[in-house]
Amino acid sequence: MKKIEFAIFEAIPKMQGNCNLRSGFVKKILLINLIFFGALVGEDGSSASLSAAQEARPAPYKANDYSHLFGMPGFSRDALAVHFKLYEGYVTNANALLSILNEYAEQEKTRTPQFADIKRHLGWEMDGMRLHEYYFGELGGSGLPDKNSALYHAIEAQFGSFEAWKKDFEAVGLMRGIGWSLLYQDLKDGRLINMWINEHDHGHLAGGNIILPMDVFEHAYLIDYGLDRQGYIDAFFKNLDWEVVDSRYQE
Numbered sequence: 001m002k003k004i005e006f007a008i009f010e011a012i013p014k015m016q017g018n019c020n021l022r023s024g025f026v027k028k029i030l031l032i033n034l035i036f037f038g039a040l041v042g043e044d045g046s047s048a049s050l051s052a053a054q055e056a057r058p059a060p061y062k063a064n065d066y067s068h069l070f071g072m073p074g075f076s077r078d079a080l081a082v083h084f085k086l087y088e089g090y091v092t093n094a095n096a097l098l099s100i101l102n103e104y105a106e107q108e109k110t111r112t113p114q115f116a117d118i119k120r121h122l123g124w125e126m127d128g129m130r131l132h133e134y135y136f137g138e139l140g141g142s143g144l145p146d147k148n149s150a151l152y153h154a155i156e157a158q159f160g161s162f163e164a165w166k167k168d169f170e171a172v173g174l175m176r177g178i179g180w181s182l183l184y185q186d187l188k189d190g191r192l193i194n195m196w197i198n199e200h201d202h203g204h205l206a207g208g209n210i211i212l213p214m215d216v217f218e219h220a221y222l223i224d225y226g227l228d229r230q231g232y233i234d235a236f237f238k239n240l241d242w243e244v245v246d247s248r249y250q251e
């Protein structure tokens, strides 16, 4: 239990860096849980030994190191450092929420408003973590697509040309709001669709294969480009590693 409390104490300050309106709400929920769980710890601070369920839990997620991207043209060190910090916050928060939900399950307190609120919020943190891993993982390249790749051919076959697909993808990325422009592959029939993902968790294609997400939250471009989102999108494409992107496509 002490471990959980510690994780929550650690998570709360980091959550402030997430630049979202919901962080205050989640902080409140976590504080409620802290009080709630704190009451379950003995006065001497002892806690029960690990249950079988606790021992079977997967290890917490670990944030990846993307510092090799420092120096990437069109992305300042300051902007990348802020972005990496925000990503690490999603990892921390995803772990904290999963820990709390595990405790609720073990304490048979799943039919509570707190459980429901955290469960509803979990997708936001989890998708925030995972989408950033796709995003940072596809950067650091030359920006030159392989015109012989299966993905390139599929794009040409479906959209008429690579440029037509890119125009549509960029139009999604230029939509007002915060979120992601995301090239999905519908695995049901293989078709490619540029989707708008609102924030991190609304608008995903069920059963879809994530090919290419582009972050268009303001934190991704405001530091370097102000309101010039197109300038940021141009820099994004100039640094894409198409070998990574191509490897995600399923023939």
Ligand SMILES: [Fe+2]
Binding pocket: 083, 086, 132, 215, 217, 219, 220
């Ligand atoms: Fe981001």
